[in-house]
Amino acid sequence: MALLEMRGLTKIYDQGKIEVPALRGIDLTVEKGEFTTIFGPSGSGKTTLLNLIGCLDRPTAGTIIFDGQELGGLDKKDLAIIRRHHVGFVFQSYNLIPVLTAYENVEFAIRLVNKYEKKEIRDRVMRILAAVGLAGLENRKPNELSGGQKQRVAIARALVKEPKLVLADEPSANLDSKTSEEVLQVMAKMNRELGTTFIFSTHDPLVMEYARRLIEIRDGQVAKDQRRE
Amino acid sequence: MRYLAKIAFKNLFRSKLRTIVSIAAIAFGVMIVVFSRGIIVGMVEQVFADHVHYNSGHIKIIDEGYQKRERLLTLNYPVDGLAGGGLEQMMAALGEIDHVEMVIPRLKFGAMVSTGDKLISMSGWGVNPEAELAFTDIEDYLAEGRMVTPGRQEVVMGTALLEEINCQVGEKVTVVFNTAYGSMRGVTFEIVGRIDSGLKLLNEMVFYLPLDQAQRLLEMEGQVTELLLVTADPELVPQVLPEVKALLVRAGEDSRYLALSYRETSDLIPLMDLSELIFNYVYFFLVLLSCIVVINTMIMIIRERTREIGMMTALGLEAKNILQLFVIEGAFMGIAGSLVGSVLGHLLTAYLGKTGFDYGQALSGMDTEVLFDTMFYPVASTANAIFAFVLGVVVVTLACLFPARRAARLQPTAAMREGGQ
Numbered sequence: 001m002a003l004l005e006m007r008g009l010t011k012i013y014d015q016g017k018i019e020v021p022a023l024r025g026i027d028l029t030v031e032k033g034e035f036t037t038i039f040g041p042s043g044s045g046k047t048t049l050l051n052l053i054g055c056l057d058r059p060t061a062g063t064i065i066f067d068g069q070e071l072g073g074l075d076k077k078d079l080a081i082i083r084r085h086h087v088g089f090v091f092q093s094y095n096l097i098p099v100l101t102a103y104e105n106v107e108f109a110i111r112l113v114n115k116y117e118k119k120e121i122r123d124r125v126m127r128i129l130a131a132v133g134l135a136g137l138e139n140r141k142p143n144e145l146s147g148g149q150k151q152r153v154a155i156a157r158a159l160v161k162e163p164k165l166v167l168a169d170e171p172s173a174n175l176d177s178k179t180s181e182e183v184l185q186v187m188a189k190m191n192r193e194l195g196t197t198f199i200f201s202t203h204d205p206l207v208m209e210y211a212r213r214l215i216e217i218r219d220g221q222v223a224k225d226q227r228r229e
Numbered sequence: 230m231r232y233l234a235k236i237a238f239k240n241l242f243r244s245k246l247r248t249i250v251s252i253a254a255i256a257f258g259v260m261i262v263v264f265s266r267g268i269i270v271g272m273v274e275q276v277f278a279d280h281v282h283y284n285s286g287h288i289k290i291i292d293e294g295y296q297k298r299e300r301l302l303t304l305n306y307p308v309d310g311l312a313g314g315g316l317e318q319m320m321a322a323l324g325e326i327d328h329v330e331m332v333i334p335r336l337k338f339g340a341m342v343s344t345g346d347k348l349i350s351m352s353g354w355g356v357n358p359e360a361e362l363a364f365t366d367i368e369d370y371l372a373e374g375r376m377v378t379p380g381r382q383e384v385v386m387g388t389a390l391l392e393e394i395n396c397q398v399g400e401k402v403t404v405v406f407n408t409a410y411g412s413m414r415g416v417t418f419e420i421v422g423r424i425d426s427g428l429k430l431l432n433e434m435v436f437y438l439p440l441d442q443a444q445r446l447l448e449m450e451g452q453v454t455e456l457l458l459v460t461a462d463p464e465l466v467p468q469v470l471p472e473v474k475a476l477l478v479r480a481g482e483d484s485r486y487l488a489l490s491y492r493e494t495s496d497l498i499p500l501m502d503l504s505e506l507i508f509n510y511v512y513f514f515l516v517l518l519s520c521i522v523v524i525n526t527m528i529m530i531i532r533e534r535t536r537e538i539g540m541m542t543a544l545g546l547e548a549k550n551i552l553q554l555f556v557i558e559g560a561f562m563g564i565a566g567s568l569v570g571s572v573l574g575h576l577l578t579a580y581l582g583k584t585g586f587d588y589g590q591a592l593s594g595m596d597t598e599v600l601f602d603t604m605f606y607p608v609a610s611t612a613n614a615i616f617a618f619v620l621g622v623v624v625v626t627l628a629c630l631f632p633a634r635r636a637a638r639l640q641p642t643a644a645m646r647e648g649g650q
Contacts (some may be wrong), residue, residue: 076547080546083543084545089540095537099236099242100239154499174498
């Protein structure tokens with residue numbers, strides 16, 4: 001069953017008098033539960049595609065249907081609601097809030113959803129922190145955690161609200177290969193156990209190894225779309 | 230909102246030094262507001278009290294002709310009762326009006342003392358000592374000796390005046406004056422007290438003597454130059470004044486006597502009221518000035534947290550929540566700074582309210598008739614501290630809207646790109 005359907009997706013950045021096309025009519029379908037990697041050279045349009053999928057930006061032309069809902073007609077507030085409830089983000093540089101502990105950083109995402117009781121929030125946060133291997137470190141602040149641990153907190157923050165989709169932009173870029181592998185294993189486990197759809201944007205061959213679908217973007221178009229078992 | 234407030238509070242501790250500097254700037258501004266407002270209020274209260282005590286009471290009754298010649302201290306236009314009923318009866322009738330607490334008689338006249346080589350001009354005030362002590366703060370100014378006693382030929386004089394005539398308490402002084410009939414008279418009085426007041430009028434010009442003695446010596450039995458009415462509260466004057474005028478009308482004396490409120494007899498009080506109003510704007514701009522530090526801090530904070538703002542937006546925080554987050558953070562700084570500033574300002578004002586400021590040198594050239602005390606005592610009041618606190622919090626919070634709106638308008642993708650640089 002399709003979680004995402006993109007038809008003729010085009011994005012042109014208007015830089016003064018020059019128009020820079022970032023995406024040129026992309027057609028893609030992403031099924032629920034997929035573990036997909038988008039790769040390609042710098043400037044190929046990977047991040048732009050991720051931004052459009054993540055409701056952070058609007059396409060110049062084309063349509064995106066997210067879980068049966070067409071995003072084109074939604075205003076900023078509705079897009080924020082979709083992000084809040086259904087999309088998790090993992091960023092290259094973790095983007096944790098430095099004054100909050102690991103627990104509070106994860107709690108932040110679920111508090112925004114605003115539908116859980118206090119106790120349920122606590123249970124969910126503790127459960128997801130344990131699942132990403134951070135049990136016992138919940139009271140540490142980001143500056144007391146290693147790069148891998150920070151990225152695990154970011155993964156826990158993305159997953160705690162049980163989103164339909166997690167978007168990870170270069171999640172291993174700041175990690176060594178051993179830590180990258182650990183982090184990827186965590187995400188693969190979450191994908192298997194929770195059925196969450198993951199889409200990565202990366203240059204990292206290790207991430208590509210873990211992916212069950214590889215989409216190559218070149219000059220704003222899909223150059224290759226390969227599924228593997 | 231409570232959750233955002235919690236995060237905003239924690240954010241204050243990110244850069245403690247910067248937060249402390251911002252809070253200190255607000256505290257300084259608010260402290261100056263408390264202090265300057267204390268000075269202004271103190272000045273206004275003092276000008277009001279001096280005017281009421283030594284010029285007009287809350288309502289002053291004089292002869293219409295006296296008003297035009299008051300500076301000459303003429304004795305030709307006395308207050309001597311209503312429709313021939315005598316002064317005592319008039320005072321009793323005025324005292325029966327609702328909210329009138331005291332009726333103070335004064336008989337003012339011009340006088341001179343010769344020091345051998347020059348003549349010193351003075352103003353004699355025949356007073357009921359008991360009433361004066363009860364109504365005015367003259368007792369506080371009595372630096373030596375005592376107030377005059379009815380039936381005795383004695384005077385109390387200001388320190389500067391005593392120096393001018395080379396006399397001291399316990400000595401005798403011969404005063405020359407004109408009686409109501411125009412004949413010149415010289416009378417020797419015993420000096421029983423010395424006044425040391427910041428008011429030039431009391432210090433350099435006035436000498437007190439018992440009213441009965443003044444009336445006898447001036448040949449003005451049953452007469453005074455003015456009657457001062459004291460109400461329970463100055464706010465009651467608009468209510469009492471029409472009743473006083475009605476009494477004068479009923480007695481058929483409305484064309485002879487004037488009943489004037491304290492505001493009608495002072496140029497300074499309306500000026501002070503106006504200055505109080507103008508200073509409210511000055512306070513606003515004072516706090517706004519210290520807000521520049523906070524605004525600068527907020528702009529820096531937003532630049533530093535651009536990527537974080539992008540992350541928050543990506544997680545689903547709406548623009549209004551981002552705005553709230555930064556406004557609350559600014560408001561916390563405003564609350565802390567205003568609290569510290571109002572407490573410090575209150576303590577400073579309270580301390581200087583006891584010691585006072587001596588502006589004697591600066592005001593040395595001022596006319597003795599201007600009732601402006603050379604000692605200022607700032608007034609420390611809780612209301613003043615609360616005013617400055619609220620002003621500080623409101624102005625700082627409003628000022629934070631400007632940088633916070635900038636944060637709220639950031640696009641999540643741009644925010645993440647910008648922050649990544």
